[in-house]
Amino acid sequence: MDSENNFFEKVYKVVLQIPWGKVTTYGAIAKHIGSAQSSRMVGWALNKAFNKEYFIPAHRVVNRKGLLTGKNHFGGTNTMKELLESEGIKFNENQIINLEQYFWDPNIELF
DNA sequence: GAGTTGACGACTT
């Protein structure tokens, strides 16, 4: 159907395309979709993503500051941080160190 | 059917 044109489906698609050891931001995804200022919708989409049957690497999506804001929704555990650490990403508490080093921009990589 | 919330971001004070 029009799944590929749906806002949420696009979000899922991009998040699933994030390479190992990389992360992206809600704003970047929103921009790639065409709603640069609707970064909130990206977060909503990921929240719905848990309702999906397939797993969405939402732990690779962080906010503009590199803060694991979604961690609170990740089952209330530190799964999000542990997963990213497993991918070689360093953290300072809940914030990614050298975010730009791990930042993966869908607008550039996917085009 | 209407109001409020929500994994954010950028601007203004």
Add this chain to the structure above:
DNA sequence: CAAGTCGCCAACT
């Protein structure tokens, strides 16, 4: 420099 407010759009109550 830091904190507060507005804007986006859809879903949930």
